[in-house]
Structures are given as C-alpha cells and as structure tokens.
Amino acid sequence: MEDNVLLEVRNLKKHYEISQGIFKKSLIVRAVDDISFNVLKGETFALVGESGCGKSTTGKTILRLTDPTDGQVVFDGDDIANLPYNEMRSLRKRMQMIFQDPYASLNPKKTVQQILMEPLRVHKQFDAKDRHQKILNILDIVGLSEEHLERYPHEFSGGQRQRIGIAKAVILQPDFIVADEPVSALDVSVQSQVINLMLDLQKEFGLTYLFISHDLSVIEHMTDRVAVMYLGEIVEVAETEELFANPKHPYTQALISAVPISHPAEERERIILEGDVPSPVNPPPGCSFHTRCPFAMEVCRESAPQPTTFADGHTANCHLYTKKEEETKHVIINS
Numbered sequence: 001m002e003d004n005v006l007l008e009v010r011n012l013k014k015h016y017e018i019s020q021g022i023f024k025k026s027l028i029v030r031a032v033d034d035i036s037f038n039v040l041k042g043e044t045f046a047l048v049g050e051s052g053c054g055k056s057t058t059g060k061t062i063l064r065l066t067d068p069t070d071g072q073v074v075f076d077g078d079d080i081a082n083l084p085y086n087e088m089r090s091l092r093k094r095m096q097m098i099f100q101d102p103y104a105s106l107n108p109k110k111t112v113q114q115i116l117m118e119p120l121r122v123h124k125q126f127d128a129k130d131r132h133q134k135i136l137n138i139l140d141i142v143g144l145s146e147e148h149l150e151r152y153p154h155e156f157s158g159g160q161r162q163r164i165g166i167a168k169a170v171i172l173q174p175d176f177i178v179a180d181e182p183v184s185a186l187d188v189s190v191q192s193q194v195i196n197l198m199l200d201l202q203k204e205f206g207l208t209y210l211f212i213s214h215d216l217s218v219i220e221h222m223t224d225r226v227a228v229m230y231l232g233e234i235v236e237v238a239e240t241e242e243l244f245a246n247p248k249h250p251y252t253q254a255l256i257s258a259v260p261i262s263h264p265a266e267e268r269e270r271i272i273l274e275g276d277v278p279s280p281v282n283p284p285p286g287c288s289f290h291t292r293c294p295f296a297m298e299v300c301r302e303s304a305p306q307p308t309t310f311a312d313g314h315t316a317n318c319h320l321y322t323k324k325e326e327e328t329k330h331v332i333i334n335s
Helices: 055-062 085-094 112-122 128-141 158-170 188-205 216-222 240-245 250-257 298-302 319-334
Strands: 005-018 027-040 044-048 070-075 095-098 176-180 208-213 225-230 233-239 307-309 315-317
Touching: 005 055, 005 208, 027 044, 027 055, 027 208, 027 225, 027 233, 044 055, 044 216, 055 176, 055 208, 085 095, 095 158, 112 128, 112 158, 128 158, 158 188, 188 216, 208 216, 216 240, 225 240, 225 250, 233 240, 233 250, 240 250
Parallel strands: 044 208, 044 225, 095 176, 176 208
Antiparallel strands: 005 027, 005 070, 225 233, 233 315, 307 315
C-alpha cells in the first residue's frame, strides 16, 4: 500500500439474500459487485451514479455498518473487513459518516449537547470539563453557538441540523469521513453553505472525504477524483476536471449531458438513455450497461469489459476502447 493511500477497496462485494419462501430458491441482490478503488490522504473522492447503483451501500460497507460479502477494505494499512467487534469499534473514532437526512440521523430525544457529548463519552476522549469546551469549539466552527446547546433537533432548520450532523462527525477529529448525499435534502440556497463548510473543515483538520452524490454539479465543485457507478459496478474513474472535460464511458457521457447549463449561450447535446436500469437481482450478461447503451456491440452482450487506462490514471470499462486497441494491433500486425 502506497504511503499516500489512506483507503484501499479491493474486489468489494455486498450481496443481499431475499427469501421467497420454503419451496423457492432465495434471490441474490448484487448491490455492490466486485469494485476496487483507492482514496488518497487529504483528497475528496466521489462516488456518483443514479439512485440504486450501490453508492450508499458501498459507503456503509466500507465503515462496516453492514458487513461485506467478499473483498477487502484496507484502511491505513489494516484490513478492516474482518476485524473483531472491539477493534472495529475502537477504529470508528478515525472513520465517521455524515448522513443524507439531517433529521433522521439525529436522536430527537436528545439535546445538541447530549448528541455531541455521546461520541466523546463512548470513545473516552477528554475529561468532563474539556468535553464541554470541545463541544463549544466545534459548534463555533460549524456556525452555531452556545445558546443552541439545550435545543432539540426539531427546533432547527434543515441546514442547521446538517451542521449538527457534521459537528458530530468531526468532533473526534477523524481521518476519514463518508459523506452520503450530505446536501441533497437541503434547499439550494443552503447547499453551498454546507459544501463550503465541509471544504473549510477539510483544510482545518486534514480530512479525507468519500463523497457520495448523484448531483454532478456538486461533484464538479468540491471533489478531486470521481468514480462512476452503474448497477453495483464502477465503470469509470478519473480526476474530476478530466472526467467532465473528457468523459469516456457512454454512461458517464449521458450523466454529464444532463447537468444543467450555467449560461443560456452554451450548447450541449443531451443524451437520452432509453429503458430502465436492470434489476440487481438479475443483471444482464456481459457489460451491465449494454441494454441502454447507444453504442452496444455483440461483444458487449457476451463478455464484461476490462478497464482501459488512458492518461493520468483515467480508466473506463468499455468495449469501445478495447475494440479500438484490438483494431490498432491488427493494423500494425498486418502492416
């Protein structure tokens, strides 16, 4: 494992079994199906894709909120996929999560002080006096104050609740945070405030983010690298600027074409995908995207594509590029 790699995910799988009764064979939902990627220290790495593609399941499986079916999750050199409960619990102070719903993720029966005190108490950080000061410090950082300590979550707006959720995740000063759609439930006017807060916290505490979202405009603004997911698989990985400037996979091209244009004078061809996303219970053979791909070939129906690497670590799993490579080799051999 390289020195600057904080998290390495290797061939991760998460399958769910659905019972159909005594006389029928159980169904297997392939929520996450053999994905691999690295997250570097201090960067914001994004997982993006349509709803149901396995983004959130990936984040929860990495944090062991749900156990993986197979594969490895190597955090700072240690494989945590099979760690015993006590060791994993101790490690959680270094790995935290910001949830999508800022109301459901906070205990409605506890005040802000109790919510923020809990992780300090559970992980035995600081004494009672220092804990209170730590809470005040983190509230100030996220834009709240001491007068909010005795209030309950229902007394806050959505943006304020998400600030509390962020404060809870950051108060232990973790190394790694999974941010699962942290702004999708907020008003557009509040989204930028929360995003800027997360960027400021990243600089102040040296945080590493795994940022999960379906909103490509947010992804473009705050991430360093992006992995595009489709039906439980990663189909493309690239630096953010490179991905938006030069998307390779047809699915990525369709996603980016759907991003609203910022200026009326700009022109962009809209790519409309036909059909629905296949069921993860019964994924199509070969390339999982071939049922909706406008460039699908016979080989796409027969075999899954292998990653093709371009410049600067840009990779795409698509037979379009594999075929071009084979044609190029054929020309060279015959010449």
